[in-house]
Amino acid sequence: MLRKRIETVSMGETAADIAVLDARRMRNKSYMRRWRANAKRRDRERVRRVARYSELKSLAARPESQKTDHEGTEGVCMICRRRPPVREITRLRVCESAPGGFEKVLIPYCGEC
Ligand SMILES: [Zn+2]
Numbered sequence: 877m878l879r880k881r882i883e884t885v886s887m888g889e890t891a892a893d894i895a896v897l898d899a900r901r902m903r904n905k906s907y908m909r910r911w912r913a914n915a916k917r918r919d920r921e922r923v924r925r926v927a928r929y930s931e932l933k934s935l936a937a938r939p940e941s942q943k944t945d946h947e948g949t950e951g952v953c954m955i956c957r958r959r960p961p962v963r964e965i966t967r968l969r970v971c972e973s974a975p976g977g978f979e980k981v982l983i984p985y986c987g988e989c
Pocket residue numbers: 953954955956957958959985986987988989
């Protein structure tokens with residue numbers, strides 16, 4: 877499998893910080909892999925995802941005048957949803973009509989989480 881490391885190194889980060897971050901990412905990745913190996917969890921996740929996508933679709937379809945100031949994805953990192961974004965990163969999103977089952981989406985990212 878081809879693995880691509882996403883560079884999130886900012887000024888002042890030491891090799892030890894990077895190693896800690898890498899270790900955490902690998903732990904999270906293997907945890908999620910084990911979590912998804914359970915068919916019940918996978919099915920539940922699929923149901924939730926489909927519901928969430930259609931909810932977002934209906935929100936996006938509303939006229940601008942009905943949207944509140946706090947709504948929407950601009951202004952915060954899409955991973956921690958707390959810090960302001962410094963750049964966009966590519967993430968894979970499940971898409972059943974795409975050839976590999978996934979499509980790439982660009983999301984705002986703070987560079988820290
Ligand atoms: Zn973040």
